[in-house]
Amino acid sequence: xxxxxxxxxxxxxxxxxxxxxxxxxxxxxxxxxxxxxxxxxxxxxxxxxxxxxxxxxxxxxxxxxxxxxxxxxxxxxxxxxxxxxxxxxxxxxxxxxxxxxxxxxxxxxxxxxxxxxxxxxxxxxxxxxxxxxxxxxxxxxxxxxxxxxxxxxxxxxxxxxxxxxxxxxxxxxxxxxxxxxxxxxxxxxxxxxxxxxxxxxxxxxxxxxxxxxxxxxxxxxxxxxxxxxxxxxxxxxxxxxxxxxxxxxxxxxxxxxxxxxxxxxxxxxxxxxxxxxxxxxxxxxxxxxxxxxxxxxxxxxxxxxxxxxxxxxxxxxxxxxxxxxxxxxxxxxxxxxxxxxxxxxxxxxxxxxxxxxxxxxxxxxxxxxxxxxxxxxxxxxxxxxxxxxxxxxxxxxxxxxxxxxxxxxxxxxxxxxxxxxxxxxxxxxxxxxxxxxxxxxxxxxxxxxxxxxxxxxxxxxxxxxxxxxxxxxxxxxx
Amino acid sequence: xxxxxxxxxxxxxxxxxxxxxxxxxxxxxxxxxxxxxxxxxxxxxxxxxxxxxxxxxxxxxxxxxxxxxxxxxxxxxxxxxxxxxxxxxxxxxxxxxxxxxxxxxxxxxxxxxxxxxxxxxxxxxxxxxxxxxxxxxxxxxxxxxxxxxxxxxxxxxxxxxxxxxxxxxxxxxxxxxxxxxxxxxxxxxxxxxxxxxxxxxxxxxxxxxxxxxxxxxxxxxxxxxxxxxxxxxxxxxxxxxxxxxxxxxxxxxxxxxxxxxxxxxxxxxxxxxxxxxxxxxxxxxxxxxxxxxxxxxxxxxxxxxxxxxxxxxxxxxxxxxxxxxxxxxxxxxxxxxxxxxxxxxxxxxxxxxxxxxxxxxxxxxxxxxxxxxxxxxxxxxxxxxxxxxxxxxxxxxxxxxxxxxxxxxxxxxxxxxxxxxxxxxxxxxxxxxxxxxxxxxxxxx
Numbered sequence: 001x002x003x004x005x006x007x008x009x010x011x012x013x014x015x016x017x018x019x020x021x022x023x024x025x026x027x028x029x030x031x032x033x034x035x036x037x038x039x040x041x042x043x044x045x046x047x048x049x050x051x052x053x054x055x056x057x058x059x060x061x062x063x064x065x066x067x068x069x070x071x072x073x074x075x076x077x078x079x080x081x082x083x084x085x086x087x088x089x090x091x092x093x094x095x096x097x098x099x100x101x102x103x104x105x106x107x108x109x110x111x112x113x114x115x116x117x118x119x120x121x122x123x124x125x126x127x128x129x130x131x132x133x134x135x136x137x138x139x140x141x142x143x144x145x146x147x148x149x150x151x152x153x154x155x156x157x158x159x160x161x162x163x164x165x166x167x168x169x170x171x172x173x174x175x176x177x178x179x180x181x182x183x184x185x186x187x188x189x190x191x192x193x194x195x196x197x198x199x200x201x202x203x204x205x206x207x208x209x210x211x212x213x214x215x216x217x218x219x220x221x222x223x224x225x226x227x228x229x230x231x232x233x234x235x236x237x238x239x240x241x242x243x244x245x246x247x248x249x250x251x252x253x254x255x256x257x258x259x260x261x262x263x264x265x266x267x268x269x270x271x272x273x274x275x276x277x278x279x280x281x282x283x284x285x286x287x288x289x290x291x292x293x294x295x296x297x298x299x300x301x302x303x304x305x306x307x308x309x310x311x312x313x314x315x316x317x318x319x320x321x322x323x324x325x326x327x328x329x330x331x332x333x334x335x336x337x338x339x340x341x342x343x344x345x346x347x348x349x350x351x352x353x354x355x356x357x358x359x360x361x362x363x364x365x366x367x368x369x370x371x372x373x374x375x376x377x378x379x380x381x382x383x384x385x386x387x388x389x390x391x392x393x394x395x396x397x398x399x400x401x402x403x404x405x406x407x408x409x410x411x412x413x414x415x416x417x418x419x420x421x422x423x424x425x426x427x428x429x430x431x432x433x434x435x436x437x438x439x440x441x442x443x444x445x446x447x448x449x450x451x452x453x454x455x456x457x458x459x460x461x462x463x464x465x466x467x468x469x470x471x472x473x474x475x476x477x478x
Numbered sequence: 479x480x481x482x483x484x485x486x487x488x489x490x491x492x493x494x495x496x497x498x499x500x501x502x503x504x505x506x507x508x509x510x511x512x513x514x515x516x517x518x519x520x521x522x523x524x525x526x527x528x529x530x531x532x533x534x535x536x537x538x539x540x541x542x543x544x545x546x547x548x549x550x551x552x553x554x555x556x557x558x559x560x561x562x563x564x565x566x567x568x569x570x571x572x573x574x575x576x577x578x579x580x581x582x583x584x585x586x587x588x589x590x591x592x593x594x595x596x597x598x599x600x601x602x603x604x605x606x607x608x609x610x611x612x613x614x615x616x617x618x619x620x621x622x623x624x625x626x627x628x629x630x631x632x633x634x635x636x637x638x639x640x641x642x643x644x645x646x647x648x649x650x651x652x653x654x655x656x657x658x659x660x661x662x663x664x665x666x667x668x669x670x671x672x673x674x675x676x677x678x679x680x681x682x683x684x685x686x687x688x689x690x691x692x693x694x695x696x697x698x699x700x701x702x703x704x705x706x707x708x709x710x711x712x713x714x715x716x717x718x719x720x721x722x723x724x725x726x727x728x729x730x731x732x733x734x735x736x737x738x739x740x741x742x743x744x745x746x747x748x749x750x751x752x753x754x755x756x757x758x759x760x761x762x763x764x765x766x767x768x769x770x771x772x773x774x775x776x777x778x779x780x781x782x783x784x785x786x787x788x789x790x791x792x793x794x795x796x797x798x799x800x801x802x803x804x805x806x807x808x809x810x811x812x813x814x815x816x817x818x819x820x821x822x823x824x825x826x827x828x829x830x831x832x833x834x835x836x837x838x839x840x841x842x843x844x845x846x847x848x849x850x851x852x853x854x855x856x857x858x859x860x861x862x863x864x865x866x867x868x869x870x871x872x873x874x875x876x877x878x879x880x881x882x883x884x885x886x887x888x889x890x891x892x893x894x895x896x897x898x899x900x901x902x903x904x905x906x907x908x909x910x911x912x913x914x915x916x917x918x919x920x921x922x923x
Contacts, residue, residue, distance in 0.1 A: 324624070
């Protein structure tokens with residue numbers, strides 16, 4: 001090791017030449033002033049269109065000889081029959097299991113030969129088939145991508161194998177307190193629809209390869225697709241390559257309505273308890289649905305209020321529960337939206353014997369932010385500084401801008417969402433943020449989900465004097 | 479459009495002939511030592527006006543004293559609690575300027591890093607220097623007590639309150655005997671964390687947190703002359719101390735026979751781990767075994783996937799990987815037994831694949847496919863200034879050659895079927911066979 005010959009000479013100087021005289025270090029107490037700021041220019045996307053109408057967006061980045069191509073669809077789990085929850089997800093996963101003349105092993109091997117990673121997946125809101133590849137192999141890798149997307153075989157054998165894996169994963173999720181919390185919270189937040197639907201063994205067993213084929217042809221249509229390209233290429237290069245492979249792709253555009261209904265909040269603040277015997281920590285989620293969306297005039301006000309409450313390490317809830325009390329490894333809150341309206345949620349895992357106290361603290365923080373401890377100018381400055389200061393590095397790779405463009409499309413956001421984001425953050429005033437908090441985030445109608453060791457924590461929870469509903473690991477009342 | 483003016487990572491593909499293309503990769507940088515022995519690495523990348531500051535200290539969990547497991551990591555937490563000239567929550571002044579901050583501890587080293595807007599480079603260097611030189615005057619019992627609680631909650635969250643979370647614990651304590659630097663995983667024991675005193679913190683800081691035991695790597699959009707002047711200003715007057723001696727070498731631990739450990743825990747499926755000692759990171763056999771992992775379990779054409787999952791459905795999944803460390807690594811094959819299948823049959827099926835490999839070797843084609851992907855994986859992991867800054871520091875601290883990346887890629891590109899056959903001898907009879915199966919009642923009710 002280099003250390004062994006580089007450093008020993010220093011020992012001859014004892015503590016080093018500069019340590020002999022006592023040194024005045026008071027100059028260090030002055031925080032250094034920043035250097036002159038350097039300009040940040042948002043990366044730009046080039047756009048084009050294939051002859052069948054598919055829009056293509058390209059963000060160049062030539063640092064690495066890599067290209068990423070994502071064929072994205074505004075179709076996902078939301079567009080599946082609730083009787084077959086998980087259908088969209090398994091349909092996308094099955095694309096990589098067999099296509100054209102390839103079986104699963106063949107697709108895998110063909111990817112390796114090109115240093116390509118093809119990944120297929122569906123979430124609740126969207127689906128995508130993505131490629132990450134060495135730039136020099138882009139053309140043959142796009143051939144493979146097109147085969148996977150346009151010629152899937154949906155073989156029964158592959159589905160049998162995948163179904164076993166999916167059913168085994170259900171059992172895994174049942175054992176993991178955080179998975180339980182995520183699943184049950186979805187059900188409480190969305191009801192028996194959209195993100196509230198629970199995947200079950202029965203639902204998987206009811207799915208046939210014919211259903212997949214139908215879902216694939218109905219929902220993965222060119223009219224529901226856009227193509228996002230980032231990396232070491234450019235529009236002139238990639239557009240003809242895409243045209244050659246995807247322009248003859250046809251199909252009816254799916255016009256199924258996206259979800260919009262929102263489950264009502266509880267009429268009074270309620271604890272929902274899922275027992276996890278012996279758990280050393282309780283997973284907590286405290287949340288409520290909001291009647292605002294990113295298009296609402298006070299969305300950014302509410303967004304900044306949340307940043308101050310729990311959107312970053314140095315926000316109130318983490319400084320309290322972690323840095324003051326030591327009850328948790330971390331606590332955060334978030335405000336977000338999807339096809340439906342907004343959702344505000346605080347999440348943490350706390351040591352079992354602090355469960356009831358942690359709930360009290362969260363509710364107290366929520367209430368006091370409205371009453372005795374309103375948000376301050378310095379908190380707002382910190383939150384805005386964090387979001388704006390860290391922004392440049394988020395665009396270091398092409399993927400961030402491409403993802404934002406996709407979200408604009410899928411969630412129907414205003415066209416200037418990205419370019420006006422910084423101005424929107426800067427425009428939030430303390431009064432505006434405080435008003436949004438007061439109006440939207442209050443301790444009434446709050447759902448408090450606890451996944452933890454009931455035997456140990458029930459007494460404390462009962463002492464909180466809130467209604468308690470007992471649920472199983474799928475969110476059904478017990 | 480991102481700025482193309484200066485590519486931080488320049489690469490050239492030297493085409494020999496069509497079948498033997500040797501990729502070459504380099505990260506331009508300059509490096510030097512301060513008078514107090516602190517190493518400095520500067521690598522410019524002007525993609526976005528952001529700069530990454532990354533510091534490695536040559537101390538990790540392996541260097542802890544008896545009865546203080548988890549201490550290196552607990553100490554890392556205390557480094558975020560303020561120092562003499564910046565006494566307060568470390569995240570405050572940094573988050574408000576948009577810094578992305580963290581630190582990590584593993585067996586071999588501790589690192590700290592913050593990405594900041596370019597104009598805030600002085601702030602990042604000021605604050606790193608202050609905690610390198612002046613942590614102790616700001617240290618209090620209250621801060622220590624609080625972070626003990628936080629770290630113990632980290633242990634609960636990351637290890638105890640999740641299925642198979644204790645796997646590492648059981649692997650390390652069985653692979654490495656009592657007294658070995660790797661016997662206890664980085665997170666440590668509750669009672670040891672709880673026992674840590676202010677005196678322990680002072681002794682640890684005094685022994686290890688010295689400029690002559692640190693390496694600073696700056697990557698991103700900065701002016702090198704300015705960075706050098708700032709580094710000298712904030713770090714140059716920190717006093718060197720007696721040169722620390724982290725453990726860098728130890729007699730290899732040898733397992734002469736198989737040790738079978740059967741545990742039950744709050745888990746949904748019966749899983750099995752096979753673990754063998756393997757060569758230390760960067761040593762002969764290291765790249766061969768990593769390549770073997772690809773051949774065994776990367777993709778649905780891989781050997782173990784086909785044998786265990788596709789053909790026999792004995793297992794739901796199988797994965798092979800190497801845990802690479804400075805004093806010696808270990809090689810793992812883990813698999814989840816399918817419902818109703820006997821885990822011992824899973825082990826037998828893995829053993830059969832290994833035995834066949836030993837008898838017949840891997841093919842040129844398998845090695846070729848794996849190599850094709852090493853090149854891309856090197857590019858993929860150098861896509862950000864944070865990964866570049868950290869990688870350069872890792873190369874400097876662990877190989878003594880900051881410019882190691884081309885050599886690193888070359889050692890993967892020179893792997894051959896013969897080399898893999900030779901490395902397969904590490905997967906012998908002496909190993910750990912760890913089973914973790916479900917308890918009778920573990921599901922949430």
